[in-house]
Structures are given as C-alpha cells and as structure tokens.
Amino acid sequence: MATTGSVSAAMAKLLVETAAAAPAPVAAPVQPTQTTATPRDTDRGMGTGFWVSLVATGVFAAGATVTGILASGAKSDYDKELDTFPNTAGSIDDARNKTDRLALTTDILGGAALVAGTLAIVFAVTRPSPAAASPSATRSSNVRVGVGPGSFMLGGRF
Numbered sequence: 001m002a003t004t005g006s007v008s009a010a011m012a013k014l015l016v017e018t019a020a021a022a023p024a025p026v027a028a029p030v031q032p033t034q035t036t037a038t039p040r041d042t043d044r045g046m047g048t049g050f051w052v053s054l055v056a057t058g059v060f061a062a063g064a065t066v067t068g069i070l071a072s073g074a075k076s077d078y079d080k081e082l083d084t085f086p087n088t089a090g091s092i093d094d095a096r097n098k099t100d101r102l103a104l105t106t107d108i109l110g111g112a113a114l115v116a117g118t119l120a121i122v123f124a125v126t127r128p129s130p131a132a133a134s135p136s137a138t139r140s141s142n143v144r145v146g147v148g149p150g151s152f153m154l155g156g157r158f
Helices: 002-021 048-083 089-126
Strands: 142-148 151-157
Touching: 048 089, 089 142, 089 151
Parallel strands: none
Antiparallel strands: 142 151
16 A cells, blocks of 8 residues: 555656646737638629529510410400401401410510520620639630521620
C-alpha cells in the first residue's frame, strides 16, 4: 500500500509541476477571412425570365388548345346552320361570327405561345455559366433570331 500512495503522490506532484511549467494559452487574434463564392453559390438556376416565359408558354398553349376545340365545335354548328332549311340570315351570321371569334382567339393564343416559347429558349441559351458569374469572367454568347415570310430562324454560338 505504501507503494501505491507514493506513486499517487509522485504523479500528483508531476501534474502540478507540469501545469505550473506550461505557459498559459494565449488567444490568437482573429483575422477576418475572405470568402469566395463557390460555383454552387453563384449558380442560381435558369433565372426568373426563363421560368416566367416557360409558364406563359404553357398557359398560352393550353388556351390555344381549348379555344381551338371550341372553334372546331362552332364550325360544326355553323355547317349545320347552313344545311338547315328554312333558316334565317341572323342565325347563320351568329354561327359564323362565333366561329370566326374563336378561330381568331386560337390564332392569337398560338402566336403568343410561340413568342413565349422563343423567349424561354433565348433565356435558357443566354444564361450565364457558373464560371461567368465571377467579376473577371467575360460573357460571350451570340444568339440570333429572325422571322421572314413563311420562316423562322434561331441561331447562335454557345
């Protein structure tokens, strides 16, 4: 037992001497760190313009589809009015006007869907790449859109 007590006393003395000999820790001054954006931080996705034009494309296309179906039904009603005997000029004109209005609405909505779809493509093609998000990077994309009689052209360099 005497050995155990002397070992314990020696260890306690060693711990006290080590603690006294060790210098007290000093807190190092905190330096402000400069953070850099990672590509994941700067890549924000496709962008608001793309998503708005994509949703608009869907809405216009759905509207053109619905009014196209209604215009087809109105055309059938107009044909029935023409085949009905006896008939009045007023009922034939009403059926023709309804068909014309729905067909015009279909054409306008279809054209709007094409324009919105083209804008969605342009926004998708011209969005900056993650590397171009840094201030020193330059952006080089060349997109051309053209419309002619009976034609549509979309070209570019990516």
